[in-house]
Amino acid sequence: MKLTVDAVVFSYIENQLKVLLIKRAFDPCKGQLALAGGYVQEDETTEQAVLRKLKDETGVNLDYLEQLYTFSDVERDPRGRIVTVAYYGLIAPIKTEFTLNKHASDIGWYDVNDIFSYDLAFDHMKIINYALDRLRNKIQYEPIGFDLLPQYFTMTELWMLYCEILNNEIDRRNFIKKFKKFDLLKQVPFKNSTGNKGRKAQLYEFDEEKYLVAKREGFNFDI
Amino acid sequence: MKLTVDAVVFSYIENQLKVLLIKRAFDPCKGQLALAGGYVQEDETTEQAVLRKLKDETGVNLDYLEQLYTFSDVERDPRGRIVTVAYYGLIAPIKTEFTLNKHASDIGWYDVNDIFSYDLAFDHMKIINYALDRLRNKIQYEPIGFDLLPQYFTMTELWMLYCEILNNEIDRRNFIKKFKKFDLLKQVPFKNSTGNKGRKAQLYEFDEEKYLVAKREGFNFDI
Numbered sequence: 001m002k003l004t005v006d007a008v009v010f011s012y013i014e015n016q017l018k019v020l021l022i023k024r025a026f027d028p029c030k031g032q033l034a035l036a037g038g039y040v041q042e043d044e045t046t047e048q049a050v051l052r053k054l055k056d057e058t059g060v061n062l063d064y065l066e067q068l069y070t071f072s073d074v075e076r077d078p079r080g081r082i083v084t085v086a087y088y089g090l091i092a093p094i095k096t097e098f099t100l101n102k103h104a105s106d107i108g109w110y111d112v113n114d115i116f117s118y119d120l121a122f123d124h125m126k127i128i129n130y131a132l133d134r135l136r137n138k139i140q141y142e143p144i145g146f147d148l149l150p151q152y153f154t155m156t157e158l159w160m161l162y163c164e165i166l167n168n169e170i171d172r173r174n175f176i177k178k179f180k181k182f183d184l185l186k187q188v189p190f191k192n193s194t195g196n197k198g199r200k201a202q203l204y205e206f207d208e209e210k211y212l213v214a215k216r217e218g219f220n221f222d223i
Numbered sequence: 224m225k226l227t228v229d230a231v232v233f234s235y236i237e238n239q240l241k242v243l244l245i246k247r248a249f250d251p252c253k254g255q256l257a258l259a260g261g262y263v264q265e266d267e268t269t270e271q272a273v274l275r276k277l278k279d280e281t282g283v284n285l286d287y288l289e290q291l292y293t294f295s296d297v298e299r300d301p302r303g304r305i306v307t308v309a310y311y312g313l314i315a316p317i318k319t320e321f322t323l324n325k326h327a328s329d330i331g332w333y334d335v336n337d338i339f340s341y342d343l344a345f346d347h348m349k350i351i352n353y354a355l356d357r358l359r360n361k362i363q364y365e366p367i368g369f370d371l372l373p374q375y376f377t378m379t380e381l382w383m384l385y386c387e388i389l390n391n392e393i394d395r396r397n398f399i400k401k402f403k404k405f406d407l408l409k410q411v412p413f414k415n416s417t418g419n420k421g422r423k424a425q426l427y428e429f430d431e432e433k434y435l436v437a438k439r440e441g442f443n444f445d446i
Contacts, residue, residue, distance in 0.1 A: 001226050001263065003306055040224065042304050046295040070293045070308045072269040081265050083226055083308075085293045141364075222445070 001081050005050040006037035006124065008068065008088040008131035009060060010112075011096045012148040017112045017164050018096075019128060021120075022057060022104035028078045029121035031105070035128070037084065046085040054089070058107055059099030062089040063147040068131055076123045088131040090147040139165055140223045143184065146206040152188050154201040155179070162223065178223065184211050224304050228273040229260035229347065231291065231311040231354035232283060233335075234319045235371040240335045240387050241319075242351060244343075245280060245327035251301045252344035254328070258351070260307065269308040277312075281330055282322030285312040286370040291354055299346045311354040313370040362388055363446045366407065369429040375411055377424040378402070385446065401446065407434050 009020040021033040036057040040049040047065070054060060068086040076082065098107045110118070112132060116125070139145045145161055155176050163170050179185060186207045191200035211221070232243040244256040259280040263272040270288070277283060291309040299305065321330045333341070335355060339348070362368045368384055378399050386393050402408060409430045414423035434444070 001224070001265065003224050003226060040295070040306070042224065043297060045297060046293060046306065067292060069290060070269060072263070072308070074266060074268060083263070083269065085295070085306075 001083065002079075003040045003046070004037055004082055004084040005040055005046050005053060006035040006084050006086045006127060007050050007054050008035055008086065008128055009054070009058075009062065009091060010088065010131070010135060010148065011091045011093055011109060012161055012164070013093050013096060013109055015160055015164060017148075018109035019112050019115060020058060020060065020091075020098070021108060021110050021115075023106035023108075024121055025103055025105045032121040033110070033115075033118050033124075034121035035086075035124050036104075040085075047087070050085075050087045057101060057103040059097075059101070060091060061095060063092050063095070064090040064144055066134075068127070068134060071123060071127060073123065084127075086127045086130070088134060090144060092147060092150060094150060136166055141221055143206060143208075143211055143221050146208075152190075152192075152203040152205055154192055154203060156201065158204070175223075182219075182221065184214070184221075224306065225302075226263045226269070227260055227300075227305055227307040228263055228269050228276060229258040229307050229309045229350055230273050230277050231258060231309065231351055232277070232281075232285065232314060233311065233354070233358060233371065234314045234316055234332060235384055235387070236316050236319060236332055238383055238387060240371075241332035242335050242338060243281060243283065243314075243321070244331060244333050244338075246329035246331075247344055248326055248328045255344040256333070256338075256341050256347075257344035258309075258347050259327075263308075270310070273308075273310045280324060280326040282320075282324070283314060284318060286315050286318070287313040287367055289357075291350070291357060294346060294350060296346065307350075309350045309353070311357060313367060315370060315373060317373060359389055364444055366429060366431075366434055366444050369431075375413075375415075375426040375428055377415055377426060379424065381427070398446075405442075405444065407437070407444075 011018050020036065022036055024030050024032055024034050036054050038053045040046055065087055068088045070083060070085045072083040074081065096109060100107060115128065148161060149157065158179065159170065159172050159175050162175065184207050185204040188203045188205050190203060192203055234241050243259065245259055247253050247255055247257050259277050261276045263269055288310055291311045293306060293308045295306045297304065319332060323330060338351065371384060372380065381402065382393065382395050382398050385398065407430050408427040411426045411428050413426060415426055
């Protein structure tokens with residue numbers, strides 16, 4: 001029995017939800033797209049392993065990491081009995097640069113709406129689908145979406161992020177009203193330059209400290 | 224690297240939330256209370272392993288099973304490097320009988336409010352706490368609580384279950400109003416005999432089919 005880790009890393013680039021995939025440089029599944037990941041060593045936790053493998057194989061630094069699920073189908077890996085602990089992570093769009101290395105013949109951000117047409121290695125499609133479900137659920141009851149946005153964003157950008165992730169037309173007015181009622185966003189004293197109809201749009205910042213206080217007092221983030 | 228599974232099994236007996244623990248018959252931690260569990264075999268998934276170990280070590284049959292979390296602290300087991308995939312399960316109170324066997328010198332249902340005073344084996348206290356957090360969260364947005372009740376129950380019994388699990392005084396009237404608004408409970412054509420002030424109380428049954436239809440149509444169970 002061997003144990004590996006795999007990382008489903010999402011970012012939000014040019015209004016699209018993307019997942020980080022590498023093209024495998026070695027067999028098995030050489031040349032196929034796959035998640036970053038690898039064997040857990042004797043002296044590290046699975047969380048330490050996934051951060052190490054991500055650094056070695058892609059060079060990216062996450063803003064959010066969470067254990068997703070452990071996949072243990074008996075036939076899931078042609079190398080033999082390998083159980084994998086999958087994680088998912090989020091990265092702000094300004095940090096999405098990666099470093100090419102010996103583990104991958106290529107690395108890239110792939111639109112999650114397209115990946116279903118690719119032939120992914122192992123059971124990685126199943127793992128990505130599981131991560132997408134978790135992200136879609138969790139973004140509705142925890143403020144993790146802000147880890148996919150730049151520090152300052154407009155209300156329209158926040159709304160577009162939710163529409164993209166939930167694959168949904170969300171009523172813009174109700175959405176903005178709800179967020180304003182939450183009172184978790186700070187107006188910042190400058191505007192962006194690409195507002196609607198030439199008008200500059202107000203920029204906001206997520207007030208994490210305020211959220212943590214409100215949460216302790218029983219506030220439920222619920223979109 | 225070895226892989227085990229552990230099961231946190233909850234039931235609700237005499238208005239108390241209980242967890243199933245065995246007294247270990249062998250070293251390490253002989254004589255200490257522990258979760259049921261053991262090594263995953265080469266030809267089974269972790270889910271198959273946990274069901275097999277539960278059957279062998281306790282004889283119980285679950286009504287609900289869910290993967291909880293994989294625990295991988297390097298020093299968590301004195302036998303060496305062992306990672307464990309923890310599950311949690313629920314059992315209706317009428318099915319809480321267990322079978323004594325060679326793996327355990329004793330088996331029992333322990334009140335979760337008391338277990339913190341026991342010296343549990345390995346990191347099993349940490350695992351139980353993690354399962355309690357999950358149960359407390361999940362019971363508020365999925366109707367899993369019904370797996371802890373008999374098929375027919377009164378509104379007061381349902382309310383008391385939520386009070387016990389959430390460790391909370393919940394406003395009885397609002398709670399019942401909310402559940403009636405959900406419209407997921409069927410009145411059954413008989414009453415229980417131990418109602419308040421000698422009156423017999425109406426019995427209800429959870430309408431799972433109705434819930435699944437409502438969920439597909441966008442209904443959010445949210446207490």
